[in-house]
Amino acid sequence: MWLRVSCKLAFNIELSTPFVLMLRPRSGEEQWIERDEFKIAPNVPITEFTDHYGNLCQRLVAPKGNFSIHTTSDVKTSEFVDVDFDAPFVEIKNLPNDILCYLLPSRYCESDRFNELANAITANVNPGYSQVFAIEEWLRTNISYIPGSSEYPISAIEVNYKLSGVCRDLAHLGIALCRSLSIPARMVVGYLHNLYPMDMHAWFEAFVGGRWYTFDATQTGIKGGYVSVGYGLDAADVAIFNQFGPVAHSLQQSVSVIQIKN
The missing domain is CATH 3.10.620.30 (C8orf32 fold)
Structure with a gap:
C-alpha cells in the first residue's frame, strides 16, 4: 500500500534554541520513500546527519518567536507484517x-x-x-x-x-x-x-x-501499514525532536496517515 504520512509541530520559543529532529523516514527493506517534503518557518539553516543507528536527523537553531516544522512523505509499505513461527533463535x-x-x-x-x-x-x-x-x-x-x-x-x-x-x-x-x-x-x-x-x-x-x-x-492481527522513522535501544534514542535550552512551548503537534493508492 502507498501511504502519505505527515507531522506538523509548532512552538513558541522564548530564546533562540537548538533542536535535533528525527522526522524523515528512510527507504529500506520494508518501505520505499517516493516523495519527501520538509518545511520550516521561519526559514533557518538546517543540516542533516545520520546517527549510529542509521536514523536521519536534522539539526537547526530555532529563532525566538513562533516556529513550525511540517514534514510529508509518500511511502510504499506492506499491508501485512511478516510472520514466521519457524524463524529460529540466532546464537x-x-x-x-x-x-x-x-x-x-x-x-x-x-x-x-x-x-x-x-x-x-x-x-x-x-x-x-x-x-x-x-x-x-x-x-x-x-x-x-x-x-x-x-x-x-x-x-x-x-x-x-x-x-x-x-x-x-x-x-x-x-x-x-x-x-x-x-x-x-x-x-x-x-x-x-x-x-x-x-x-x-x-x-x-x-x-x-x-x-x-x-x-x-x-494492535491485533497481522495488519501492516507501519512506516518506520527511527530505531534505537529505547525511547531515549528515538525522540522525534530534542530541544535544548529554555522550554519551548508546544502550540501544535498533529499527525496524519492516509492511504493514497494500493
Whole structure:
C-alpha cells in the first residue's frame, strides 16, 4: 500500500534554541520513500546527519518567536507484517556485529531484571520467533494499552508494576523481556495507518531467523501499514525532536496517515 504520512509541530520559543529532529523516514527493506517534503518557518539553516543507528536527523537553531516544522512523505509499505513461527533463535556467536548492542540493558529496558518472568512466559515454546510471539501475547493480555496515559517515558520495571501504559511503554517491556532471553530487540517509532487516536506510534522489533520482525502488543492481527522513522535501544534514542535550552512551548503537534493508492 502507498501511504502519505505527515507531522506538523509548532512552538513558541522564548530564546533562540537548538533542536535535533528525527522526522524523515528512510527507504529500506520494508518501505520505499517516493516523495519527501520538509518545511520550516521561519526559514533557518538546517543540516542533516545520520546517527549510529542509521536514523536521519536534522539539526537547526530555532529563532525566538513562533516556529513550525511540517514534514510529508509518500511511502510504499506492506499491508501485512511478516510472520514466521519457524524463524529460529540466532546464537550470539552468529549475530552480526551491529546487532550485538540490542542484547544489552538500556535506560528504559532493564533486561537484566526480567529473566525469570521471560522464562515463565515462554515455557515450552520453541526458541526464536515463537518466544517473541508469546511475549507479545502476554503483553496484550496483561498490560493495558491506554493512549495518552503517560506523558513521559517510563521503564520496563515501572510498566510491569503499573500494568498499563502507552505504546512506547509496552514496547519497553517487550524489548526487556526479549533481551533477557538473549534475543536482540529494538524500539521503533513512526506512523501506523488507521491508528486511533492518531499520533506518532511506537512498537518493537526482534531479531530472529537472521532478520528483524515487527511486534506490536497494542494492535491485533497481522495488519501492516507501519512506516518506520527511527530505531534505537529505547525511547531515549528515538525522540522525534530534542530541544535544548529554555522550554519551548508546544502550540501544535498533529499527525496524519492516509492511504493514497494500493
